[in-house]
Structure formats: structure tokens, C-alpha cells
Amino acid sequence: MKISFNRDACQGHNRCYLLAPELFDVDDEGYAVLLVTGDVPEQLHAKAQLAVDNCPEYAITLTEENPPA
Amino acid sequence: MSGPERCPVTDWQTDFDHTAPEYAADAPAIWQELRETCPVAHSDRFGGTWLPTRHEDISAIAHDTEHFTSRGVIVSVLEPQVPAPVGYAPPISSDPPFHQIARGLLLPAFAPKAIRPLEAPTRAFCSQLIDQILVDLPTSGVVDVAEQYAQHIPVRVIAHMLGVPAEDGDRFRDFIHRILEMAGQNDEPVAAEDTMLHYISAQIEKRRGEPTDDLIGFLLQAEIDGVPLTDDHVGGTIALILLAGIDTTWSAIGASIWYLAQHPEECARLVAQPELMPFAVEEMLRAFAPVTMARKVSQDVELGGKQLHEGDWVLLPFPSANRDPEFFENPNEVILDREKNRHAAFGLGIHRCLGSNLARMELTVALEEWLARVPEFELADPEAVLWSTGQVRGPRKLPIRILDPGTSATTKGAR
Numbered sequence: 001m002k003i004s005f006n007r008d009a010c011q012g013h014n015r016c017y018l019l020a021p022e023l024f025d026v027d028d029e030g031y032a033v034l035l036v037t038g039d040v041p042e043q044l045h046a047k048a049q050l051a052v053d054n055c056p057e058y059a060i061t062l063t064e065e066n067p068p069a
Numbered sequence: 070m071s072g073p074e075r076c077p078v079t080d081w082q083t084d085f086d087h088t089a090p091e092y093a094a095d096a097p098a099i100w101q102e103l104r105e106t107c108p109v110a111h112s113d114r115f116g117g118t119w120l121p122t123r124h125e126d127i128s129a130i131a132h133d134t135e136h137f138t139s140r141g142v143i144v145s146v147l148e149p150q151v152p153a154p155v156g157y158a159p160p161i162s163s164d165p166p167f168h169q170i171a172r173g174l175l176l177p178a179f180a181p182k183a184i185r186p187l188e189a190p191t192r193a194f195c196s197q198l199i200d201q202i203l204v205d206l207p208t209s210g211v212v213d214v215a216e217q218y219a220q221h222i223p224v225r226v227i228a229h230m231l232g233v234p235a236e237d238g239d240r241f242r243d244f245i246h247r248i249l250e251m252a253g254q255n256d257e258p259v260a261a262e263d264t265m266l267h268y269i270s271a272q273i274e275k276r277r278g279e280p281t282d283d284l285i286g287f288l289l290q291a292e293i294d295g296v297p298l299t300d301d302h303v304g305g306t307i308a309l310i311l312l313a314g315i316d317t318t319w320s321a322i323g324a325s326i327w328y329l330a331q332h333p334e335e336c337a338r339l340v341a342q343p344e345l346m347p348f349a350v351e352e353m354l355r356a357f358a359p360v361t362m363a364r365k366v367s368q369d370v371e372l373g374g375k376q377l378h379e380g381d382w383v384l385l386p387f388p389s390a391n392r393d394p395e396f397f398e399n400p401n402e403v404i405l406d407r408e409k410n411r412h413a414a415f416g417l418g419i420h421r422c423l424g425s426n427l428a429r430m431e432l433t434v435a436l437e438e439w440l441a442r443v444p445e446f447e448l449a450d451p452e453a454v455l456w457s458t459g460q461v462r463g464p465r466k467l468p469i470r471i472l473d474p475g476t477s478a479t480t481k482g483a484r
């Protein structure tokens with residue numbers, strides 16, 4: 001499972017940082033900073049999904065590595 | 070209160086009035102009906118105003134700064150006087166590109182990590198308020214939580230950030246009532262020294278000679294491209310922070326307590342499972358979002374099949390977006406552990422509430438402290454609950470009965 005973050009869409013709602021601090025930090029202005037590149041460790045899948053499902057600006061996306069054929 | 074005679078609303082599709090008491094009391098039902106029958110409603114009131122109710126349309130407007138200007142954000146019969154892109158209270162009244170500059174100055178002071186040190190003092194203050202409520206509690210056990218609890222919390226926090234005396238809180242509430250709750254409805258003259266403008270100028274003058282490390286002092290020292298901010302910019306921003314941070318948060322805290330007072334099982338659940346609180350707070354913000362913003366149409370544009378014209382007002386009822394069944398499952402149900410919650414209580418797009426991290430902290434702390442001390446309470450009289458009118462919606466009178474206050478008092482000793 002890969003995670004990606006679109007800094008241009010982020011408005012600093014800060015939901016991701018609250019729900020998944022292992023995956024997101026915030027900078028001094030309150031915009032999100034993605035802490036992992038590419039693969040999300042297995043044990044953080046649920047948190048990654050939470051971050052996606054609560055970002056009001058659709059700035060975070062998850063993609064399955066091996067999409068079912 | 071004197072004000073122009075208000076015609077009663079007979080048809081919400083063609084003649085809505087967002088400042089009417091019926092709207093304040095029953096807004097979610099009105100939005101639902103409009104979403105189903107007339108998702109972009111129009112009214113001739115206030116010089117021509119639109120009311121979109123679907124998430125899709127509200128989001129589109131909030132993200133479209135080309136056709137919609139923030140020059141006016143509170144619908145009124147009066148035309149906003151200060152032109153775009155700066156407007157009368159940067160950054161809320163500003164459009165790009167100036168908006169990002171004015172907002173950028175403030176972002177660091179409101180970022181999550183800057184807000185964190187305010188949590189402990191806020192918690193202590195909430196606890197003091199509850200002490201006082203329990204000490205003063207009449208034998209009936211009834212207290213107005215909107216007046217005695219919710220409203221004091223943001224006032225204290227904002228006064229601290231701005232560096233003004235907490236005792237000035239009563240004056241702040243007066244400003245808010247005149248400027249927000251009675252916007253466009255009140256023509257009573259106000260003595261010059263009682264105006265917010267006068268209050269703010271005095272605070273600025275006080276700091277001219279001696280710089281302070283509060284937010285007002287910071288704005289006085291701030292520069293854009295090496296040039297200090299104009300007095301109007303500093304004054305407008307201070308006014309904004311004063312107005313935007315108080316009755317909004319007061320409303321969110323009050324509405325949450327109003328809900329919990331009717332759902333003892335949910336109170337018990339939150340007490341037993343404190344890890345639910347972050348989800349519960351967002352769900353309260355979704356279901357009882359207090360803030361409706363507005364825009365002015367800056368270029369003719371079509372929306373939901375309706376033709377909007379330059380100069381028209383458009384309301385942005387984020388609370389209605391939050392109850393759109395196309396966007397949320399079971400939107401009218403409060404689900405404290407809702408896991409998919411892209412709510413728009415703090416707006417969408419470039420004007421995302423600057424104070425959202427602060428407001429979220431205040432709401433969380435206010436509820437945690439309340440439930441720790443007063444886990445059992447009920448509405449004393451549902452008919453006596455009074456919701457504010459205008460673009461910020463929340464309970465202004467909220468009498469509740471504290472059940473078994475004896476236990477509440479002892480819990481305190483045990484803490």
C-alpha cells in the first residue's frame with residue numbers, strides 16, 4: 001500500500017496529524033508533512049486509511065501495490 | 070430590541086431569511102427540505118442572497134475565488150466598503166494574492182505546535198469554572214451551561230493570546246452581539262467609545278511605545294516586503310480574531326453539551342472510553358457546525374442551474390454541507406466514533422479556519438473537564454434552549470440539571 005500527499009491541496013486542517021502521527025507531521029505553518037515515502041508499513045494501514053477518510057481537501061491518497069486484476 | 074420589522078417567511082425556497090428565529094431553531098430541517106426541493110435557493114432579502122445547501126455546491130464556491138470574493142463575508146443590507154483584495158478584516162475578507170500574505174503572517178501563531186502550550190491553562194480555567202458552578206449550584210441543580218461555562222472559555226483564551234485583560238470579556242460579547250448576531254438588523258447608534266474600533270485603537274496605542282510579545286504586539290512589528298502593516302490592516306485583523314474566535318467556539322461547546330445532555334448513554338461511553346474523544350469532537354463539529362460564511366459574486370456564474378449575478382450575496386452554510394446525504398452516511402445521526410468524516414465545519418479551501426487547532430483544543434478540553442466532573446446531567450427545560458440567530462449558530466441559553474451534584478463535588482476531591 002502506497003501513500004501520497006498533495007501539498008498544493010493541503011490547507012492545514014490537521015486531521016491527518018491527529019489521527020496518524022506516525023505518518024504525518026505538521027510544519028511551522030500548520031501544513032502536513034508526510035513522514036514516509038512510498039510503502040506504508042502493514043501495522044499502519046488502518047491509520048493511513050483514517051487519514052485519507054478524514055482529510056476534507058482530498059490531499060491524501062492510498063494506492064494498492066498489486067491492484068487485483 | 071428595535072430593528073426593522075421583519076416579514077415572516079412563508080416560503081423557504083424563494084424568501085428564506087437566515088436571520089429569522091425559525092431558522093435558528095430549526096435550520097437542519099430547512100436545509101434538508103431545500104436540498105431535496107431547491108438546492109440553490111434565492112431570496113430578495115438583504116439585496117439578493119443565494120442559499121446553496123449541497124456539499125458539492127458549497128465546496129465548489131469555497132474553492133472558486135475567481136467568481137466569488139470574500140470582500141463581504143457577513144450578509145447585510147450594507148455593502149462592504151473596503152475593496153478586494155485586502156478587505157476590512159484580513160485575511161477573512163481578502164482575496165488572492167493578498168490573502169495568502171496576510172494569512173501567512175498569522176499561520177505560525179495558530180499552528181498545532183504553537184497552540185499546545187495553551188492546553189494546560191485552558192484545562193485549569195475550565196476546572197475553575199466548574200468549581201464555581203458547583204459551589205453556586207442551587208438545590209434545583211439547574212445551571213445555564215451556555216452562560217456559566219461555554220461562553221467564558223474562548224473569551225479567556227483569546228484575551229490571553231491578544232494580551233488584553235480577561236475582564237474585558239463582557240465588552241467582547243457586546244461587540245459580537247452587535248456585529249455578528251444583529252448584522253443588518255440593528256440601527257441603534259452606539260457611543261464612539263463603546264465601539265470595537267475604539268477599543269482596538271486604544272490597545273494599539275498602548276503598545277506603540279513599548280512592544281509586547283502578544284499577538285497585537287506581533288502584528289505591530291510585522292512587515293510585508295519590508296513595510297509595516299497599515300493601521301487598518303492591524304486593526305481589522307485584531308477585530309477578526311476577537312470576533313471569529315469567541316462565539317464560534319462558544320457555540321461548538323454549547324451545542325456539544327446540548328447533545329450530550331440528551332444522551333446519557335453517550336456520556337457514559339465517553340467517560341469509559343476516553344480514546345473516542347478525538348472522533349467525538351469531530352463528529353460534534355460535523356453535526357453542529359456553528360459557522361455559515363458568505364461570499365459576494367464577483368463575476369456572473371452559473372450554479373446548480375441558477376444564474377448568479379455580480380454583486381449577489383451567497384451564503385456558505387458549511388453546517389448544511391455537513392448533513393448532505395450524498396456526502397455522509399446517515400448525516401442526521403450523531404455517530405461519536407464515525408471514522409469517515411471529511412467535515413467542513415472549519416470551511417474548505419484557502420480560508421480554512423485559522424483558529425481550527427485552537428478551537429479543537431478548546432472543545433476537547435471543555436468536554437473532557439465537564440464529563441470528568443459532571444458525568445450525569447439532563448436538559449432542565451428543552452423549551453428554554455435558545456439558539457442564536459445569524460451566521461453563527463449555537464445555544465445562547467442552555468439550562469441543564471446536574472444530577473447528583475454530590476458525586477460531582479466528591480469526584481473533584483478525588484482528582
Ligand code: HEM
Nearest residue numbers: 160161313314317318321360362415416420422423424428
Ligand atoms: C468551533 C469554532 C470555530 C469554527 C466552527 C470556525 C469556523 C470558521 C470557518 C468556517 C471559517 C472559514 C471562513 C470562510 O471560508 O470565509 C473560519 C475562518 C477563520 N477563523 Fe474560525 N472558526 C472557529 C474558531 C476560531 C477561532 C478560535 C479563531 C481564532 C482565534 C478563528 C479565527 C478564524 C480566522 C482568522 C479565519 C479567517 C481565515 C482566512 O480567511 O484565511 N476561528 N472559521
Ligand code: SF4
Nearest residue numbers: 010011013014016055
Ligand atoms: S488533513 Fe488534509 S488538509 Fe489537513 S493537514 Fe492533513 S493533508 Fe492537509
